[in-house]
Amino acid sequence: MTDLIILAMLLEGPQHGYRLKRAAGALFGQVALHNNLVYPLLRRFAAEGWVTKQTLPGERGQKRQQYAITPLGRRTLLERLSSFTEQEARSEENFRGRVGFFALLAGEGRERILGLREGFLKGRDERLAALQKNLDLGMYGGEVVIFMRQQIKVELAWIGRLHRLSSKAGRKRS
Secondary structure (H helix, E strand, C coil): CHHHHHHHHHHHCCEEHHHHHHHHHHHCCCCCCCHHHHHHHHHHHHHHCCEEEEEEECCCCCEEEEEEECHHHHHHHHHHHHCCCHHHHCCHHHHHHHHHCHHHCCHHHHHHHHHHHHHHHHHHHHHHHHHHHHCCCHHHHHHHHHHHHHHHHHHHHHHHHHHHHHHHHHHHHC
16 A cells, blocks of 8 residues: 555655655654665565656755656556455554545446445444354453444445545536
8 A cells, every 4th residue: 555655646746755755654643664665665666667767866965865756657546546345444544545546546446446345344343243142242342242233334424435535526526
C-alpha cells in the first residue's frame, strides 16, 4: 500500500523525495517514512517508467531530486488501485487505503471493492455468530466476540454510506 500512496502523491505534481517521505509518513501517523523505504520505491518507479527524476539545485548548493508521475505511472496506479482481490478485502489497511483513493476510481471499481469487503465482513460475522452459538467462550472470550461483531456492524454501516456516496458521485458525473 505504501507504494500506491507514494505514487498517488505525485498526482499533485512534481515533488522532492524529502517531501514525499514526510507527507507519506504523516498519512501513516509517523514524522516521516524511512529513506530505505521511500527511495528504493522511487528508483523502482523510475526504472519501470512510472516516474521521471530531475536533478535540481537545492537551497544550500546541494542537489535535490524531483520526481514526477508519467502517463504510464498514472495508468499503472489506476490499474493497481482497481485491482482488489478477495484476499486484499480481508485487510483493513488495503480496504481503507483503496477507499482513500475512491475519487480516482470509476463507480464500478468502487462498487466492486465495497462488495468484496462487504462479503468478507458478512462471512466473518456468520463465523463469529456460529462460534458464539456453538462454543462456551467464557465471559471474556464472549466479550471479545461481541466486540468483534459490533465492529463488523459499524463497518457494514459505513460501507452502506460509501455505496450511497459512490452512487451520488456517479449521478453528478452524468
